[in-house]
Amino acid sequence: MAFTAADVKNLREMTGVGMMDCKKALAASDGDMDKAVEYLREKGLAASAKKAGRIAAEGMAYATVINGVGVVVEVNAETDFVGKNEKFVGFVKGVANTVASQAPASLDALMDCKYDGTDLTVTQQQQEMVLVIGENIKIRRFARFPEGVSVPYIHAGGKIGVLVNLEVDGEVSGKVLEMGKDVAMQIAALNPRFWDKSQVTDDVLDEEKRIMLAQMDNDPKMASKPAQVKEKIVEGKLNKFYAENCLLQQEFVKDSEVSVEQYMNNVAKSAGVKVRLVDAVRFEKGEGIEKKQENFAEEIASMIK
Numbered sequence: 549m550a551f552t553a554a555d556v557k558n559l560r561e562m563t564g565v566g567m568m569d570c571k572k573a574l575a576a577s578d579g580d581m582d583k584a585v586e587y588l589r590e591k592g593l594a595a596s597a598k599k600a601g602r603i604a605a606e607g608m609a610y611a612t613v614i615n616g617v618g619v620v621v622e623v624n625a626e627t628d629f630v631g632k633n634e635k636f637v638g639f640v641k642g643v644a645n646t647v648a649s650q651a652p653a654s655l656d657a658l659m660d661c662k663y664d665g666t667d668l669t670v671t672q673q674q675q676e677m678v679l680v681i682g683e684n685i686k687i688r689r690f691a692r693f694p695e696g697v698s699v700p701y702i703h704a705g706g707k708i709g710v711l712v713n714l715e716v717d718g719e720v721s722g723k724v725l726e727m728g729k730d731v732a733m734q735i736a737a738l739n740p741r742f743w744d745k746s747q748v749t750d751d752v753l754d755e756e757k758r759i760m761l762a763q764m765d766n767d768p769k770m771a772s773k774p775a776q777v778k779e780k781i782v783e784g785k786l787n788k789f790y791a792e793n794c795l796l797q798q799e800f801v802k803d804s805e806v807s808v809e810q811y812m813n814n815v816a817k818s819a820g821v822k823v824r825l826v827d828a829v830r831f832e833k834g835e836g837i838e839k840k841q842e843n844f845a846e847e848i849a850s851m852i853k
Contacts (some may be wrong), residue, residue, distance in 0.1 A: 551579035559584055561632040566671055589630065602684040605834035607631045609709030610640050611700035611732075614648035618698025620711040621647060621690040622831040626683040630844065631706060631833070636685070639677050640706075646670060647690050691829040699728030703736045710736045712828045718821030727815040727823070731795070734808060735830050743825060748794065756789055757782050 551574045559581060560744040564587050572601035572638070573591075604624035608631050611620040623640045630636050645664035650660035663673035677685050693713040697720050701710045710732040716724055742748055761781045764770035770778070790797040796809035803811060816823040 550637075551575075555579065555581065559588075559606040563760075566675070569672075602626055603826060603837070603839060604686045604839040606841045607829040607833050608637065608640050608706035609701055609702070609833045610644055610706060611709040611711045611831075613640075613698050613700055616694075616698075617648040618693035618700065618711050618713060619644045619647045619690065620700070620709045620829050620831055622688045622709065622833055624686045624688050624834065624837070625681070630681055630683050630685075633681060636681060637706075639673070639685070641686055642673070643670065643690070647692050651692065651694065652690075655687065656688065658687065668796060689831065690695070691831075693827070696826055697724070698734055699725055700734060701729055701732035706729045707833055708736045709831045710828065713826045715826050716821055717823075718819070718825050721819050721821075723815055723819040724821060724823060727812060730800075730802060731808060731812065731825070732828070734798065734801055735795060735828055737801060738795075738798060739830060739832075740796065740798060741793045745790040745794045746794045748790070755784070756786065760785050795828075805836070 555574055556567060556570045559565070559574060560567055565573075569588065569591075570584070571826050573584040573587040574581075577587050601712045604626050606626060606628045607622065607624035609620070609622045611618075613619070621640065623636075623643060625631055626713065627637060642664045643658075645651075646661050647658060649664065650658075652661055657669045659669065659674075661670050662776070663670045666673060668676070674685055674687060691711060693711065695713075697714045697716045699712045699714065701706070701712075703710070712728050712732045712735070714728055715722070725774050761778060764773070764778050764781065770781075775780075791807075796812075797806065800806050800808050800811040806814065812823055812825070
């Protein structure tokens with residue numbers, strides 16, 4: 549029995565399995581939809597599709613440098629336990645290798661890449677991992693720095709992954725790499741909104757100024773002061789805003805006497821090089837994902853009814 553593209557689409561919607569696997573299932577089943585569904589279940593693919601609806605907010609953020617290419621990825625699973633599973637960690641590292649070697653332009657492009665060291669696509673390898681591990685697994689995001697000097701940092705076994713990208717004019721010594729790691733650790737710990745005060749947009753500054761002026765207007769001791777005095781006070785407070793929200797202007801956590809920018813300049817001078825922070829990426833696992841709140845009492849009660 550022949551089948552059409554619409555049949556493939558319908559089977560995909562029914563099972564949640566990828567297009568290519570649905571096409572293979574229909575071909576193996578002579579276009580019979582019920583047999584195709586059964587085929588997918590036998591292969592375990594339909595089972596993985598069912599798991600795909602479950603919330604994956606744990607997992608791992610991973611940062612590394614592979615052949616000079618900096619990569620940071622976040623791959624999610626359902627439980628923290630799986631995030632420490634050796635096979636899961638191996639899968640995450642394979643994703644990073646794929647990103648480094650194949651330079652996908654987007655997450656969709658990554659999913660269509662050949663997974664590192666196999667003939668499977670990343671999508672197919674992800675489905676395999678779902679079947680092996682028994683939880684929903686999802687590659688969420690990645691970043692890649694092919695140029696410059698990248699320095700990775702992984703906090704708490706994968707809770708946070710940071711990748712710092714530097715432009716170094718001179719020899720890349722151990723001092724420079726250690727400095728890069730210190731900066732990455734600062735980003736992991738304080739999660740600054742901006743890397744430098746030059747990145748703070750006018751709309752953000754206007755909002756901060758508006759809030760500061762409103763606070764003074766509501767303060768009996770400040771409300772009667774002339775507008776120009778308030779403006780000067782606001783300008784002074786903006787320096788504090790930069791110091792709290794901008795990485796390079798932040799107080800360096802290992803030496804409160806200097807800013808991060810001053811620390812970087814000091815290390816660069818002692819190493820005989822020039823260093824500039826180009827960019828950085830900070831991934832925190834599960835960030836922004838609404839986790840399901842389990843009610844174990846209700847779950848047990850429903851099981852014994």
